[in-house]
Amino acid sequence: MNIKNALNRAAVFYKDGSFTESLSLCDKVLAKKSTVQEAMYLLALNYQGMGRYDQAITAFEKLLKVHGNNADVFNAISNTYICLKDFSSAEKYCQMALKFEPNFAEAHNNYAICAHNTQQIELAEKHYKQAILLKGDELVFRLNLGKLYKELGRFEHSNETLLKLMEFNGDKSAVYFNIYDNFMYMHQYQNALEVADMGLVSQQLKDIDLIELLVGKAILFWLFDNVDEAEQAIQLSEGVYTYPEGNYENLTNLKVFHGYLKRLIAFYRENESLYTERQQDLYFISESHGFAPNNMRVTFEQQNFNIRSLFVKGAKVFHFSQQQNNRFKESLNRVMTGLPENSAVVFAFGEIDCRYNEGILKYCLAHDADYKNIIDKMLASYIDALITQGQKKKFKVIIYGVPAPHADQLKFLSEEHQVILKNIIQYFNETIRALCKKNGLAFLDVYQLTNLAGQSNNKYHIDDIHVHPSVVPKLFEKLN
Incomplete structure (x- = not known):
């Protein structure tokens, strides 16, 4: 076997993502000569590409032992730990890479990723900028900085950073989507729609990215009361169901939004008499739960x-109770600032905090925490913030609770954890109801309406997460 030819073929296979074939060639080379540096490095990279991270780390460490310290290898190990979400270990190897090669752009980017994920925000910004300074044509470095600014709620800075990427060659999918996302958080819906259209006609996006923007357009048209256009966008994005789970980061949410909007459009077609000519607005600020009652x-x-529904995508009560800035707090602040004085405003957050796979339950199980203490502190901070901000604009603040959990969500939990989640949701609603009473706020008790023995009574859910459009009017009837 010619070692040089074998390594060249292994490198080609690796670049094409054919990790098994590349790994096999590396094994053959190393069987013939066990210390070939390039083969040892490619072997470790293939393990990393296959998701066999422990084997990758072992292979990288063996390479260092045989051939000595190497900035590329240290950085590759940091990549592996980033894949494992072990950011403290990854940061250590970034520092080692930069010690041997201070102007290593990829190591600065990895260091920034670690700092970003450990809430060292200033350090993250510094290293993203350093990576860009050293290698200004690398699209991903600017994209990462734009995402950091978005997470901090610095939407204008984010768009400024992202727009520069339009000058570069390469995949623009994430660029279009993140600019669109920023405009959504800024509640500049017309701008968001225009960016979505630009992405759709650019002929630069993969099919799944086109689907994501089409679902985004459907959300916007639904919020604009343009049901025909929303329906067309939903029809054009039916391909979302052809993608297997796990192949795309946001696929689960896309499928949920797509199915939810289809049901809302069908409800509209069957009940158009309920959607009268628009009178004065009562604002309903929420995550996707706000789609149903719109108009x-x-x-x-x-x-x-x-x-009039206003959308803060993915927002939890947890986000609004945090001291540090984040995109959810900034988005809520902007939308409240933009509303007329004396408006009646419903705030409908908390359902995501109370899901089976994230929020309060997940945190309590991971940290052996008392959910009552968490809910007490979180809701007290949340309600206080809404009252303080609402008083500036003389809002009539109305709070919407959390529906009882659907059986199709509970089935993912053990019986023991089902009981805990039911208790969490019950206590969450009891606490927020008591805070509303204490502060003289109107409360829309969706839990009481939907509850039967701690779970959904199946009368009001339109899917396994969201309730029917008729629910909020019914709750106002009870309130009156």
């Missing part, structure tokens, strides 16, 4: 309103 007619304090 429904309600009566509050003897006045007729139509609900």
Whole structure:
């Protein structure tokens, strides 16, 4: 066997993502000569590419032992630990790489990723900028900095950084989507729609990225009360169901949004009489739970309103109770600042905090924490912030609770954890109801309406997460 030819073929296989074939060639080379540096390095990279991270780390460490310290290898190990989400270990190897090669752009980027994920925000920004300074044509470095700014709620800085990427060659999918996302968080919906259209006509996106922007357009058209256009976007994005789970980071959410909007559009077609010509607005600020009541007619304090839903994607009560800045707090602050004085405003957050796979339950199980203490502190901070901000604009603040959990969500948990989650959701609603009573706030008790023995009574859910559009008007009837 010609070692040089074998290594060349192994390198080609690796670049093509054919890790098994590349690994086999590396094994053959190393069987013939066990200390060939390039083969040892490629072997470790193939393990990393195959997701066999422990074997990758072992192979990298063996390489260092045989051939000595090497900045590329240290950085590759940091990549592996980043894949494992062990950011403290990854940071250590980034530091070692930069010690041997201070101007190593990829190591600065990895260091920034570690700092970003351990909330060392200033350090993350510094190293992203250093990576860009050293290698300004690397699209991913600027993209990462743009994402950091977005997470901090610095949306204008994020868009400024991302727009520079339009000058570069390469995949623009994440660029379009993150600019679109920033405009959504800024509640500049027309700008978001224009960016989505730019991405769709650019002919630079993969099919799944086109689907993501089409679902985004469907959300916007639904919020704009343009049901025909929303329906067309949903029809054009039916391909979302052809993608297997695990192949795309946001696929699960895309499928949920797609199915939810299809059901809302069908409900609209069957109940158009409920969606009257728009009167004065009652604002409903929420994550996706706000889609259902949009444009429904309600009566509050003897006045007729139509609900105007405003979207803060993925927001939890947890985000609003944090001291540090984040995109959810900034988005809520911007939308509240932009509303007219004396508005009636519903705040409908908390369902994501109370899901089976994230939020309060996940945290309590991981840290052996008392959910009551967490809920007490979180909700007290949340309600206080809403009251303080609402008083500036003389809002009539209305709080919406959390629905009882659907059986199709509970089935993912053991019986023991089902009981805990049911208790969490019950206590969450009891606590927020008591805070509303204490502070003289109206409370829309969706839990009481949907509950049967701690879970959904199956009368009001439109899917396994969201409730029917008719639920919020019914709750206002009970409130009145």
